[in-house]
Amino acid sequence: MAPSILAPRRIMLGAVALLIAATECSATMTVPTSFLLQQIAQTVSLPMYTWSANGTHTAKGYTSKDASTASVQGLHEDCENINLNKKIAVNFRSDVLGDGAIGYFYKCEKISHDTSKYWFTISSGEESQIDQLCNSDTKYPIVYDSQHNTWFIDEPFDCTQRTSPTSLA
Numbered sequence: 001m002a003p004s005i006l007a008p009r010r011i012m013l014g015a016v017a018l019l020i021a022a023t024e025c026s027a028t029m030t031v032p033t034s035f036l037l038q039q040i041a042q043t044v045s046l047p048m049y050t051w052s053a054n055g056t057h058t059a060k061g062y063t064s065k066d067a068s069t070a071s072v073q074g075l076h077e078d079c080e081n082i083n084l085n086k087k088i089a090v091n092f093r094s095d096v097l098g099d100g101a102i103g104y105f106y107k108c109e110k111i112s113h114d115t116s117k118y119w120f121t122i123s124s125g126e127e128s129q130i131d132q133l134c135n136s137d138t139k140y141p142i143v144y145d146s147q148h149n150t151w152f153i154d155e156p157f158d159c160t161q162r163t164s165p166t167s168l169a
């Protein structure tokens with residue numbers, strides 16, 4: 001039996017996309033009007049002013065840290081969970097970016113036996129974290145995801161669009 005794909009830290013809401021959009025659609029309107037979005041913003045400590053990027057990236061999944069065998073089942077379950085439930089990751093890759101980046105993953109596709117493609121939006125109160133995320137030279141050490149019993153290697157994040165508080169005045 002696979003570990004629960006609905007572990008609380010992974011349960012995500014599509015509404016977070018709206019939250020980010022609502023938070024950024026105007027520099028003067030920084031608090032979302034929806035009670036739901038407001039609650040989410042408070043819960044994840046979303047800063048008043050945020051820098052964001054969206055785009056796609058790929059990740060490879062393995063059954064062990066030496067990355068020798070694809071974790072086909074783990075990759076499949078992670079994709080399925082994202083497509084069904086969406087996923088928000090508070091302090092996303094804090095090992096690389098530091099604390100405070102909030103990642104939202106809302107679509108996933110298998111592209112090969114050991115690789116999935118993810119659509120993301122990420123937001124932070126610190127521009128440097130978004131710079132670092134969008135830099136194709138940034139390396140991400142392999143990390144263990146206990147929910148899917150899989151070791152993941154995040155590949156570079158391809159940022160297609162970026163927003164900053166000042167550009168939205």
Ligand SMILES: *[C@@H]1O[C@H](CO)[C@@H](O)[C@H](O)[C@H]1NC(C)=O
Nearest residue numbers: 053054055056119120160161
């Ligand atoms: C990024 O956001 C823009 C504006 O909402 C959208 O047109 C574009 O499709 C998004 N890109 C990705 C890869 O989701």
